[in-house]
Amino acid sequence: MSNLEFPVEVSNLTKVYKTRGGGVNAVCDISLCVNVGEFVTIMGSSGSGKSTLLHLIAGLTNPTVGSVKINNQEIYNLTDSERTRFRCRNIGVIFQAFNLIPTLTASENILLPSLIDGKNKVSRDKLDNLLRILEIYDRRRHRPDSLSGGEQQRVAIGRALLIDPAIILADEPTGNLDSVNSANICKLLRDLCDKEKRTIILVTHEKSIADWGDRCITLKDGRIENK
Ligand SMILES: Nc1ncnc2c1ncn2[C@@H]1O[C@H](COP(=O)(O)OP(=O)(O)O)[C@@H](O)[C@H]1O
Numbered sequence: 001m002s003n004l005e006f007p008v009e010v011s012n013l014t015k016v017y018k019t020r021g022g023g024v025n026a027v028c029d030i031s032l033c034v035n036v037g038e039f040v041t042i043m044g045s046s047g048s049g050k051s052t053l054l055h056l057i058a059g060l061t062n063p064t065v066g067s068v069k070i071n072n073q074e075i076y077n078l079t080d081s082e083r084t085r086f087r088c089r090n091i092g093v094i095f096q097a098f099n100l101i102p103t104l105t106a107s108e109n110i111l112l113p114s115l116i117d118g119k120n121k122v123s124r125d126k127l128d129n130l131l132r133i134l135e136i137y138d139r140r141r142h143r144p145d146s147l148s149g150g151e152q153q154r155v156a157i158g159r160a161l162l163i164d165p166a167i168i169l170a171d172e173p174t175g176n177l178d179s180v181n182s183a184n185i186c187k188l189l190r191d192l193c194d195k196e197k198r199t200i201i202l203v204t205h206e207k208s209i210a211d212w213g214d215r216c217i218t219l220k221d222g223r224i225e226n227k
């Protein structure tokens with residue numbers, strides 16, 4: 001069950017990346033609220049700011065302007081280490097590029113967030129169960145370079161889900177999966193939302209994936225096009 005009572009509130013969020021050629025306005029003045037137990041999807045063409053928005057909500061990149069409140073906590077008022085701890089306890093992030101550690105096995109990669117936050121001891125049974133649900137149990141001792149793209153993606157999903165996060169932020173989590181595996185992952189996320197009131201924000205560019213959510217937000221040039 002979700003241990004958070006209050007929504008994810010994004011207010012006037014703007015992110016400008018500084019580059020040699022000048023500033024890139026990746027996210028421009030976005031405000032949105034995602035309630036506890038809501039499953040929101042974000043669509044938009046490549047470069048529209050989806051990943052940047054998700055990283056801002058995860059507390060992974062500082063906004064240029066604006067705020068992100070999670071369960072009434074302004075996350076950018078926390079120190080870096082407080083914010084990391086907050087994330088490890090409350091948020092599971094599935095990255096578009098997986099971000100697996102190449103020297104660790106599939107199991108070790110999945111266990112990583114629980115190792116960072118020493119308070120989150122995970123039982124062997126729980127890990128094995130998750131490996132089975134994701135159908136990577138027999139790959140658990142493999143390192144990322146000996147896993148297929150789809151298997152690496154499922155390891156990244158396992159790492160995000162292991163600690164039962166109240167909030168799941170997923171960046172194109174099915175981009176490397178076939179249609180059967182994609183539907184399995186979407187069903188798993190839908191169940192976590194319906195049965196356990198987890199809050200989910202999922203980025204996708206596929207309408208068939210977005211349809212699993214309660215509502216869809218479309219980004220264009222860093223701004224919300226609809227609500
Ligand atoms: N680290 C970065 N430095 C500079 N520009 C970036 C960086 N990350 C993303 N961008 C730019 O910000 C915009 C939004 O990118 P991104 O959030 O990755 O979009 P999406 O996930 O929708 O494809 C793009 O123009 C992209 O080139």
Ligand SMILES: [Mg+2]
Pocket residue numbers: 050051052096171
């Ligand atoms: Mg992206």
